[in-house]
Amino acid sequence: MNGRNILIWGLVFIFFIIALQLFEFSSPGPTVERLSYSQxxxxxxxxxxxxxxxxxxxxKGALDNGRQFVAAIPEGAAPQIADRLIAAGAETTITPVEELPLALSLLFNILPFLIFLAFIFFVMRQMQGAGGKAMGFGKSRAKLLTERQGRVTFDDVAGIDEAKEELEEIVEYLKDPMKFQRLGGKIPKGALLVGPPGTGKxxxxxxxxxxxxxxxxTISGSDFVEMFVGVGASRVRDMxxxxxxxxxxxxxxxxxxAVGRHRGAGLGGGNDEREQTLNQLLVEMDGFEANEGIILIAATNRPDVLDPALLRPGRFDRQVVVPNPDVVGREKILQVHAKKxxxxxxxxxxxxARGxxxxxxxxxxxxxxxxxxxAARRGKRFVTAKEFDDSKDKVLMGAERRSMVMTEEEKMLTAYHEAGHALVGITVPGNDPVHKATIIPRGRALGMVQYLPERDRYSMTLQQMQARIAMAMGGRVAEELKFGREKVTSGAQQDIEHATKIARAMVTQYGLSEKLGPIAYAEDEGEVFLGQSIARTxxxxxxxxxxxxxxxxxxxxEGYETARRILTERRDDWERLAQALLEYETLTGEEIQKLLKGEPIVREEPEDFAASPPSSVPTTGAGADKERKGPEGFEPSPQGA
Structure with missing residues (x-):
């Protein structure tokens, strides 16, 4: 419970205490007889x-029989009544009357009413949104950041040099506007930062x-949208x-x-409040009144849904792409975060960075x-390479499931499955080097083979795609050759999906089929309505x-037959690799190469955890659950992997 709630409940308690004091009823006592003046x-x-x-x-007083009485007498008759009581032998007391000032008397009379009104007003203000201000719906919720909240400079931004260069011009204009104005240049009124989540927009x-x-x-697009029509536009004006x-x-x-979506689009109809907010934003950015010295910067990872009027020159003049960093950028980013x-x-x-x-x-x-x-959990004073490798495995694939009980038959099947993936991946030209093979369960997979790319890849050749398919089918082929078709398991489910996905993209998007030719038979998905993509085919x-x-x-x-041919021709290497996995559970790429050359594996101390860097190439695993997507190494996109 925060301080405001404690204050409100405290005031409520005090109010009721005062009300009880003001309207307190006397406790029941002896019966009082009310007498008229004549009586x-x-x-x-x-x-x-x-x-x-x-x-x-x-x-007021007491009768001879002990009963209490009260009576009212005419104003000014108190002296005469007192004399008659004394003459009758009654014990008489006269209390002098103290006259209160008129103002104080009025105050005492209206004080309960004033307290009640003040309490109601306070509660209404607390219930009112928009910073506790009555009728404050239309006020802007933009927050003004100062240096006290942490000053950030371009030294704190790494890995996106091209985006920084485009935005440095805005900084130069804000520092020295005359440098541009003397040549008739105008600074862009707005810059739209576009990129995937987490890239540093x-x-x-x-x-x-x-x-x-x-x-x-700073403000979020959702801060403009309210259930009341016109509130968002009012907030834009106030901002x-x-x-x-x-x-x-x-x-x-x-x-x-959240507020700049294409007007009139979608199957569910338009939202009057959102469209009015967008209209007001368009007018403020480039309308009859010029907003000199105000630069609008916005960020989104979905530029395709924005209204065209928002992206035209004069509003968001520039679209600055903030992509995922390359290997050099990743190294710079790691240097920034590793300073402390x-x-x-x-x-x-x-x-x-390479991995x-x-x-x-x-x-x-x-x-x-x-x-x-x-490293802190392990009690180390420094962060070693092993901690980085282990953390990459944990982030990408989940924690190890060493407590999972597997039978010897399941371990053997997983070892031969992963050995098939590794051997086919090493043999077929076009695959990345094998970095690690393991039969230790992680996440929803019983084992996996990882490949470490030598560089960032922005496209794929036909040979590389065919190599990926053959490598993916190596696990299923290994199960069939070793245990027979009757013993084949569902462990290759994800491998088959992955291979089919690559083959479908080759045929319908990349035009790599000789029979169908370079023709696209698939289109991008259309609008998203009620959480479902409506595809245009x-x-x-x-x-x-x-x-x-x-x-x-x-x-x-073809990939299936290639895998079968390799495992049949190199059966001895495959058996040797599988037995080593059963013995050591995890093999690095160097150890696999030594095994294939006939050299023994020498370890200074037994490893209970072998780590490897995550890769954007496919990670194959035996026994993977249907819902386990894992790191996709190949996405059917025009750019390839």
Whole structure:
């Protein structure tokens, strides 16, 4: 419970205590007889009053029979009544009347009402959103970041040099606007940062503000959207009003696709509130009134859904692509995140960068953090290369399942399965070097073979795709050759899916089938509605569809036959590799090469955990669960892997 809630409940308690004090009822007591003035005078004359107390126009006391009484007398009659009581022998007391000032008397009378109104007003303010301000719905929720909240510069951003160069021009303009204005140049009003999640788009925006040393307003696209129509547009207006007061400044809108989606698109109809908010944003960016000195920077990983009017020149003039870093960029990012981590001499950041293709900046930061936590858990003073390897395995594939009980038959089947993958992958030209083979269960896989690419790959050749298919089929072929078709398991399910996915892309997207030619038979998926992608497919005749399936089957079966031929010809090497996996559970790429050359494996001390860097190439595993996707090494995209 936070301090505000404690304060509210405390005030509620105090209010009810005051109310009880003001409206307190007397506890039940003796019966009081109320006398009229004539009855009271008669009782005095009869001598029936034993004791009386006169307080202004009120008299209370006791009768001879012990009963209490009260009576009212005329104003100014107190002296005469007192004389008659004394003459009758009654014990008489007169209480002097103290007159209160009129203002104080009024205050006492209306004080309960004022307290009640103040309490209701306070509760209403706390229930009201928008910072506790009544009617504050239309106020901007943009936060102004200052140096006290951590100044970020371009020195803190690594691995995305091209994006930094494009944005450095904005920094130069904010520092010296006349440099551009004297030549008639105008700085772009907006820059859209586009890239996958975790690549550093938000960090880049903060670095621009830190380098230029100007006010930096940050807000999320979802902060504009409310259930009330017009609130988002009001917040946009208020945000730009605040920015004008602090110009020159930067406004950063994160996840702008929440409010900047294409108007009128989608099967579910438009949202009036969202479209009004977008309309107001378009007008503020480039309307009749120029917003000089205000630079709008937005970030999204879905530029395809944004409205075209938002992307035209004059609004978001530039689209800065922030991609996943290459091997050089990954090394620089690792250097930035490893500054505060004590590294052992055996740690080579370039080797780690080489083994992490496809990793974003956030992935690399998480990798360094996991390695530091693992070293601390093991009681080490430095983070060694083993911690980095172990953390990469954990991040990519999950923790080891050494507590999982496997029978000797299952271990043997897994060993021959993985040995088949490894041997086929080494033999077929076009595959990356094998980095590790293991039969230790991880995640949902009972074993796996990892391949370490020698460099980042941006496209794939036909030979490499065929090699991937053959390598994927090596596990199934190994099970059939060693144990017979009746003993084949479901462990190759993911391998078959992977091989089919590659073959389908070769036929329908890359035009690698001689019978079908260089024609695309598949299109990208369309709109996403109710969480499901609505695909747009071309009209294909039944004969063409059958030919496509025949070609996909041909590519897969060619890989299958290649794997069978290799394992049959090199059966001795395959047996030797499988037996070594049963003995050591994990083999590195160097140890596998020694085995294939007939050299013995020599280890200084037994390893209970062998780690390897994650790879963007396929990781094959026996016994993988259907839902286990794992690191995909090949995605059917125009760029290949």
């Amino acid at each position: 009271f005078v008669t009782r005095i004359d009869e001598g029936a009053i034993r004791q009386a107390e006169i307080d202004g126009v009120n008299v 938000t960090l880049l925006a903060r670095a621009i503000a830190g380098e230029a040393n100007v006010p930096f307003f 730009f009003e605040q920015a004008k007061k602090n110009a020159p400044c930067i406004i950063f809108i994160d996840e702008i696709d 981590v004590p590294l052992a001499p055996d740690v080579d950041l370039r080797t780690i 992490t293709p496809g990793f974003s900046g956030a992935d690399l930061a998480n990798l360094v953090n996991e390695a530091a936590l693992l 071309k009209s294909i005749s039944p004969d063409t569809a059958k030919l496509i399936e025949d070609e996909i089957k041909r590519f897969v079966m």
